[in-house]
Amino acid sequence: MTDTAPRPTLEAVAALAGVSRATVSRVVNGGDGVREALVARVRRAVEELGYVPNQAARSLVTRRHDAVAVVIAEPETRVFADPFFALQLRGISKELAAHDNQLVLLLTEGRDDHARVGRYLAGGHVDGALVFSLHLDDPLPGLIQHAGVPTVFGGRPGWSDGRSGVVYVDSDNRGGAREAVRHLAGLGRTRIAHITGPLDQTSAADRLDGFRDVMVDADPRLIVESDFTPAGGERAMRELLDRRPDLDAVFAANDLTAAGALRVLRERGRRVPEDVAVIGFDDMLPVAEQADPPLTTVRQDIEEMGRLMARLLLRRLGAGAHAGGGEQGVGGAPSSVVLPTTLVRRASA
Secondary structure, eight states, X not given: OOOOOOOOOHHHHHHHHTSOHHHHHHHHTTOSOOOHHHHHHHHHHHHHHTOOOOHHHHHHHHSOOOEEEEEEOSOXXXXXXXXXXXXXXXXXXXXXXXXXXXXXXXXXXXXXXXXXXXXXXXXXXXXXEEEESOOTTOSHHHHHHHHTOOEEEESXXXXXXXXXXXXXEEEOHHHHHHHHHHHHHHTTOOSEEEEEOOTTSHHHHHHHHHHHHHOTTOOGGGEEEOOSSHHHHHHHHHHHHHHOTTOOEEXXXXXXXXXXXXXXXXXXXXXXXXXXXXXXXXXXXXXXXXXXXXXXXXXXXXXXXXXXXXXXXXXXXXXXXXXXXXXXXXXXXBOOEEEOOEEEOOTTO
16 A cells, blocks of 8 residues: 655645735636736746646636537447547547547437437536537437537538527538549449438438439439448448349448448459449548458548537637637638548549
């Protein structure tokens, strides 16, 4: 058993710096009205003693928790199996850490979890929320609005209730899909199929719209809804081959779906790209580069999306005003951002 040194107190810092306890409190909590010379003395004393502010007490003074909830409207089995979420969380985590904020991860498995998340957000545990992977019938936006928590969304919300003041970060899903399908058409492919994502999410709906922008008279049998997973891509690819065995190209709504489609094409003896050209969406390198053959895909900067979500929220909270960038709206308020996409050509198309 070892003895531990007593934790330095606010009073000890005040005594070493030769100032009042109230002065130390203002300095460590970011308050104004303290002369620069005294600020320097307090900071030297804090460093010498190794003083760490009590977060609970600090929150009472600043009304800030320096914590942000990241709410992903998906079950944990999906979140931890899909590298998309890891990339987005990495961008969020880097930006929050740079501003000394903690990330609190909240996942939703079912309706009971929605209520739990709503109660947590309303309980004043965090300063704001970052929310993504919403579905159209998701109750989370209403719960978050009721909680009164500043929020930035990942992906364009699909609400039709005229809600104002919504800030989001998204990619040009429709434009990226158009570029992918135009590339396939430019290769001389005429029977181009599309495996969609879940159409209750705006990203999947926008990619379907981009496909239809190019394939105006597409055979409905060449469109199958899926779920952004490899297993879903396999199921959809089998259905497409049964419906239209003469198809010569596939645009898949994400890289995981494309990876599943490639496996089925290989099983059915179809050569890629000679018989069937394949394009995905995301450019998640562990998936796209290790596919067989390596996957041509539409790149969206997933990590940057996460970083921008966190940056916009910090700006709403007043903590990230020095972060710079071009995400400012009218009157200094943050505005939504739509990032461009690019086609990355590899061996599959």
